[in-house]
Structures are given as structure tokens and as C-alpha cells.
Amino acid sequence: MMSDKITKCLKVGLIGEPNAGKSTLINQLIGEKISIVSPKVQTTRTLTRGILNVGSTQLVFIDTPGIFKPSKTLEKYIVNNARAGIDESDLICVLIDAKRGLTPELNRIIVSIKDKPLIAAINKVDLIKKDLLLKLAEDINRLNIFKEIFMISALKNDGVKDVVNHLVSQAPNSPWYYEEDLYTDTPSRSLAEEITREQLFLLLNRELPYSLKVETEKWEDQKDGSLKLHQAIVILRSTHKNIVVGAGGQKIKEVGRRARLELQKILERKVHLFLYVKVREDWVDKELG
Numbered sequence: 001m002m003s004d005k006i007t008k009c010l011k012v013g014l015i016g017e018p019n020a021g022k023s024t025l026i027n028q029l030i031g032e033k034i035s036i037v038s039p040k041v042q043t044t045r046t047l048t049r050g051i052l053n054v055g056s057t058q059l060v061f062i063d064t065p066g067i068f069k070p071s072k073t074l075e076k077y078i079v080n081n082a083r084a085g086i087d088e089s090d091l092i093c094v095l096i097d098a099k100r101g102l103t104p105e106l107n108r109i110i111v112s113i114k115d116k117p118l119i120a121a122i123n124k125v126d127l128i129k130k131d132l133l134l135k136l137a138e139d140i141n142r143l144n145i146f147k148e149i150f151m152i153s154a155l156k157n158d159g160v161k162d163v164v165n166h167l168v169s170q171a172p173n174s175p176w177y178y179e180e181d182l183y184t185d186t187p188s189r190s191l192a193e194e195i196t197r198e199q200l201f202l203l204l205n206r207e208l209p210y211s212l213k214v215e216t217e218k219w220e221d222q223k224d225g226s227l228k229l230h231q232a233i234v235i236l237r238s239t240h241k242n243i244v245v246g247a248g249g250q251k252i253k254e255v256g257r258r259a260r261l262e263l264q265k266i267l268e269r270k271v272h273l274f275l276y277v278k279v280r281e282d283w284v285d286k287e288l289g
């Protein structure tokens with residue numbers, strides 16, 4: 001740690017509607033894959049923290065699940081986590097999907113955040129025309145809520161540096177929260193579970209991704225430096241099993257193949273990944289209810 005010098009620190013919550021690009025942005029900010037991304041809504045379920053040190057300033061970004069009106073147990077769990085992310089933050093960066101614009105849902109999110117400085121980042125600017133973007137920026141500006149409004153493409157890493165520079169300028173004197181070389185506090189096992197869940201989100205359809213989770217069964221470091229990893233895909237109904245496994249085991253094989261390649265990149269070691277399907281009809285209510 002930089003103990004002799006003056007240090008600064010700021011915790012920044014990334015908040016928004018589902019699918020706004022919060023996880024894409026945190027990965028881009030940190031320069032590592034720490035949070036999973038998919039075209040589906042409600043991909044992120046828990047908080048992911050990413051740490052970026054800029055000179056004497058430590059920025060701690062908190063990726064949160066998208067906020068929506070929850071009805072089911074898992075949905076309530078997801079939105080509660082987002083609220084915890086807001087509470088933990090010194091400053092909130094509201095991500096606004098440029099294509100969706102200002103929606104009543106987004107408005108509800110914004111007004112529910114009390115007593116925290118707010119900035120806005122209009123994301124996915126690569127998807128809309130300049131004139132529409134400027135009109136949206138004006139509408140957002142007129143709300144008189146945000147201290148700054150940025151236009152970014154998290155995907156293309158466009159405008160992200162400006163956000164970082166602004167945040168650095170806002171950080172108060174404070175000891176750093178994390179050691180200098182740490183970029184996330186997510187344990188490797190949890191990250192590995194998420195990487196497999198990401199592939200399930202990408203390769204399965206309809207309600208299935210929303211009723212499953214991934215658990216680590218065995219994590220064995222091998223003598224040759226490789227990792228033997230056994231994970232269970234926990235599903236709610238036995239009728240879902242065939243879909244997850246696929247004809248001739250093709251689906252689960254493909255999930256495993258893609259997750260293994262991704263994991264090898266992230267963990268920088270050879271990975272032997274074994275996936276099993278487990279039916280636990282009450283996992284949601286029992287564990288999250």
C-alpha cells in the first residue's frame with residue numbers, strides 16, 4: 001500500500017435497468033473479465049467489485065444487478081442485492097441504455113436513490129444516431145439530477161476514460177480499501193461458477209437460465225499445475241434436465257467446452273471441467289427465500 005503518500009478512494013455503484021451494460025462496463029474499466037455478460041436481462045445476480053488504481057486514487061466499482069419490479073423469490077433477491085450495492089457506494093453512476101432512453105422504470109430507480117451524488121452514463125451510443133443521442137442527453141440534463149452526463153460505448157471502450165478521469169477528480173482523501181495488486185474481491189470459485197452460468201445464459205432459452213445456478217463440487221489443484229474442477233448445475237425441475245443436457249449430451253458438452261476455454265484464459269492455467277446436472281426443486285425458496 002502507498003502508506004506514506006496521501007491516498008484517495010471512491011466507491012462507485014454502477015446502477016441501471018437490466019441489460020443497460022453495467023457488467024460490460026465494469027469489465028472494460030478493470031480490463032479483466034470479472035463479471036458475466038449476456039444479451040438477456042437479469043444476468044447479474046450478486047454484487048461484483050472491481051478495483052482500479054489511478055496514481056494515488058483507488059476507484060472501487062460495484063457492478064449491481066439491474067433493477068426492475070420483482071415478483072418471484074429469485075427476483076427479489078436480485079433487486080435486494082442491487083439496493084445493497086447502492087448503499088455501499090459513495091457515488092452512483094446510472095447507466096442509461098441509449099436505445100431505451102428515459103423510461104418510467106429508470107425514473108423510478110433514479111428517484112429512489114437518496115443522498116448520493118449521481119452521474120449519468122448514456123451507454124450503447126454506437127447504436128443510435130447523433131441527433132437522437134443529443135436529444136436524449138438534453139432530456140436527461142433537464143431532470144437536473146446528475147452532476148455530469150457522459151456518452152459512452154462500454155462495448156467499444158468509447159468515452160470510458162472520461163468517466164474515470166471525472167471519478168478520480170471526485171475521490172476524497174482516504175486510505176485504500178484494497179491491496180494494490182487486487183482487481184476484484186470475487187473468489188476464484190465464485191468467478192468460475194459465474195463463467196459456467198454465463199454459458200448457460202448464452203446457450204439456453206426461455207425461463208431456464210433464470211431457474212438454475214452453478215455450484216462448485218470439487219476444486220482440485222493438480223501436481224502439473226492444472227485445475228480439476230467439478231461443478232453442479234442445479235435446476236428446479238427434472239423435466240428441465242433433458243434440455244440442459246441436450247440430445248446426446250451435446251448441449252452440456254458445448255457449455256463445458258466454452259466455459260473451460262474462458263476459465264483457462266482467466267485463471268491462466270489448464271482446466272479440466274466436469275459438469276453435472278442436479279435437481280433441487282426447492283433451491284430458490286430454501287436458499288434465497
Ligand SMILES: Nc1nc2c(ncn2[C@@H]2O[C@H](COP(=O)(O)OP(=O)(O)OP(=O)(O)O)[C@@H](O)[C@H]2O)c(=O)[nH]1
Pocket residue numbers: 016017018019020021022023024025036037038039040041042043044045064065066067123124125126127152153154155156
Ligand atoms: N452495442 C452495444 N452493446 C452493448 C454495449 N454495452 C453492453 N452491450 C450489450 O448489452 C447486453 C447486456 O450487457 P450486460 O453488460 O450484460 O448488461 P447488464 O446491465 O450488466 O445487465 P444485467 O446484469 O442483466 O442487469 C450485452 O449483449 C452486451 O454486449 C455497448 O456499448 N454497445
Ligand SMILES: [Mg+2]
Pocket residue numbers: 022023024036037043044064065066
Ligand atoms: Mg450485469
